[in-house]
Amino acid sequence: MSEWRTVRFEEILSSPLRNGVSYPSKMRGQGIPMVNMREIFAYDIIRDQECELVPLKEHELGNSLLAEGDLLFARQSLTYEGAGRCVLVGASERPRTWESHLIRARINRKLADPRFIYYYFRSAKGRRNIETIINQVAAAGIRGSDLKKLQVPIPPLRRQVEISALLGALDDMIAVNERIVITSRELGLALFAQAVAQEAGMEVSVESVSCVLTRGVAPKYSESPDEMMVLNQKCIRGGRVSLTPARRTLRDKVKAPKLLVRNDVLVNSTGVGTLGRVALWTSDEAATVDSHITIVRFDEAQVDPICAGFAMLRAQPEIEAMGEGSTGQTELRRTQLGELEISLPSKERQRELRPKLDSLEARAGQAVHESRALATLRDTLLPQLMSGRLRVKDAEKIVEDAT
Template sequence: MSMAWKVVEIEEVCNEIVDCLNRTAPKVDYVTPFKMIRTSNVRHGRIDLDNVFYVDEPTYKKWTRRLVPKKGDIILTREAPLGEVGLLKTNELVFLGQRTVLYRSNEMVCDGRFLYYSLISPFSQASIKAFGSGSTVEHMKVPDSKKIKLKLPPLPTQRKIAAILSAYDDLIENNLRRIKLLEEKAKLTYEEWFVRMKFPGYESTPINEETGLPEGWERIELINICSFIGRGISPKYVENDGISVINQKCIRNNRIDTELCRFTCNSKKISPDKLVKPFDILVNSTGTGTLGRVAQMISPKNKITVDSHVTIVRAKEKISNIFLGRLLELNQPLIEKMGKGSTNQIELSKIDLGNLQITLPSKHLQEKFEKDFKPNFLIIEDLLAQNQLLKEARDILLPRLMTGMIDVDALDLSAFGLEEREEMMVAAEPEARYSTKIPKMN
C-alpha cells in the first residue's frame, strides 16, 4: 500500500450516516411508489427493488424524516445477515427497513463508488465482522456502524479504482436489464396467448361447448403432464467438494442463484431423477415467506441437485417445458397458498402440487411458444455465464486495487474502452448477442 494511503473510520468520509427507524413500517397490500429496503433486498452487492414491500405516502414521509435516500447512497445490513452492501442506482422512492444503515459519502474526500467498493473489500468486511456480536444472530450496534475502517488513497486514485471496478458492474447491470426484458417478453406473450386467449389464430378457433375452451385445449391436473414431481435429498454438507445442492434460499424472483448452493458428500448414490436437468422447474416447498417460489433451471453446467425443501417438476416429453415454466410462475401466488401446517412448519406436498388444476393449450400452440422463446432463454443463459465471468474477474481485481497492490495512478482510463463500453450499452438491442469486453490489467 502506498504511503499516500491511510486507514480511516467511515464517519470521517461521510456527510450522512443514518440508521433505520427501530420498528417495522406498516406495509400495504398494493403497489405504490414507496418501497421498503429490507435486509433481504441487499445481496451480492446489489439492491433488489423488484421484490419489496410497499407503504403509503404518509408512512414513507414518516420513515424518511431523518433523510430521503437518493441515487449513490450505500446501504449496509447490520443483521440477518451482517455485512451485505448495496449501492442505490436509481432515485426511486425508497426507505430503510429494519437493521439497515445508509451512508452518503463526502465527495470532496471520498468518491461514492469507491466507498461502496471499500465496504465490500476484504479489509472493511473484516472490520465489519469484528463488530459483530450475538450468540444466535450476528449483528452490529448502531454506534459501531460509524467506526468501520477503510483504506483511503488520494481522491484521483479513488476515482480511477472506482471507474475500473464499475466497468465490470455496469456490464453486469446491463446484462441483467437485458435478461429482465427477455423474461418480461415471454411472460407478456404467455399472458396474451394463454390467459387473455389472444393466441395466433384465436379468431378462427372454435370453442368446445362442453369445456368452454378453444378446441384442442383441456383442463388437467399437473401430475398428468409431468414425468417427475418429487423433492430432493437430505444432504450431508461439506465446504468445497461434492455435488451442488439448491436450497430454498437459492430461489428468488423466478431465478436460481447458484452462488448460494452448498455441497453434498452423500455416501448414497443420488437417484438420476433428483439430478436437475435442463428446463426443470423448481418449487420451494417449505417455510413461511419462501414456500411456493418458482424458478426454471435453463441448463445446469455441472451435476446439481436440490435438497428436501425443494420440489423438482419435470414435464413429459410431449409437453413444452418452456410453456410449463411460465405457467407455474404465473400460478406462484396460488401455489403459495397451497401449503399446509403450522406457521413455522408449513409444507407443500408433491401430491397437492400434482393436483394443481391447469389449462393446457393445444400441442401446436405449446410448440409455437417454445419455438419462439427457447432461443431467448438460451441468450439468458449466455448472459448469466458472462455475468459470472465478469464477477469473478472483478472479485480478483477488487482486493488488489483496494489495497494499492496494483498501482493505477499512471493508468490512462481510455485504455479500458470506457467510452466505447457506454456506447455499446446504449445501442445494444435486448435480443442481440454481443461479446462482453472485459478491461484487462497488466
C-alpha cells in the same frame, strides 16, 4: 500505498449514521417503497427493485429518504455472515426509505467517493474490518456507534474515483445483463399468455402430465469440488436458479429420478417467504436439489416441457398460497402441487411457441454466464486494487483483454 491514509469512518460522512423507519405490518401496503433486509441480501446495488410500501409521513421525508450513493449496512442478521453487509443505493425513479434494521451512511463527496467506500466494505479487507465490531447475542449485529469509529484506508480522491469507475463499469455491464435476463423472461411470459388467451387450449393437472414429481434428497454434504452440486431454497429467486448459494453432496447418494434434467421445474416447498417460488432448470450440469424443493419433470409425450414450465411460472402466486402449516413450518405437499391445474395452448401452438421461448431463454442464459465471468473478474481485481498492489492502468488492461 504511500499516498493512502487511514481515517475514521465518521470523518468522511456528510451527516451522522441513521437507522431507518419502523412500521407494523398492518400499516404497510401503501405509500413509498421501503428497502428492507430482503433487498439487502438479494442485491449488491439497490436500484428500482420492488419493495414493500409504507405510509411515510410528510414531516419525515427530509431525514428518511435515500439518495443515490448512500450506503446501507445490515444492523442485525440471523447469521454472522450477514451482519454488517453493505450495499450501495443506485439511481431510482421513486423516493425510497429504509427499515429500522438497516443503517444509512451518507458520504461526503468532497472527501471520499461513495462507490469506492462501498467497494472497500465489499472487499475481504473491509469485511474483516466489519467483523471486528460484530456483537453476537441472540442474533449477530453491529452498532452505529462502533461503525463510525472504524478505521478506513483511502487513497487520494482522484484515485478513489478511478478505482470505483473501473469496478463500477463491470457492475454496470452486469446490470445490463440482468436487464436482458428480466426482459427475456417477461417477453416469454407475454408470448405464452397471448397464446393461451387466443385459443381454447388445455387445462391439465400437473400430476397428469408429469413423469417425475418428487422432493429432492437429504444431502450428505461435502466440500469436495468433485462432488455433485445440490441446490437449496436460496438458489431459487426471480424465476431462475442462482448457483452461488449451492453446496456439494456425495454423488453416489443421489438416485436417478432426483438428478436434474434440462427443463425440469423446481418449486420451493417449505418455509415462510420462500415457499412457492418457481424456477426453470436450463442447464446440463450434473446437479440435484435438497428435500425442501420439489422437482417437476413434464412428460414430453403429453406436453412441451418449456411451455408447461412457463405455465408453472404464471401459476406461482397460486402456488405460494397453497402452503399449510404453523408459522415457520409452512409446507407444500407433493399431492397439492400435483393437483394444481395449469393452462396450456394446444399442442400445435406449443410446438410453434417452443422455438421462441427457447431462443429467449438461451439469450438470458448467455447473459447470466457473462455476468458470472464479469463478477469473477471484478472480485479478483477488487482486493488487489484496494490494497494498492495493482495499478488502475494495469487493471484497465486486464478488463479490456477480458471483455
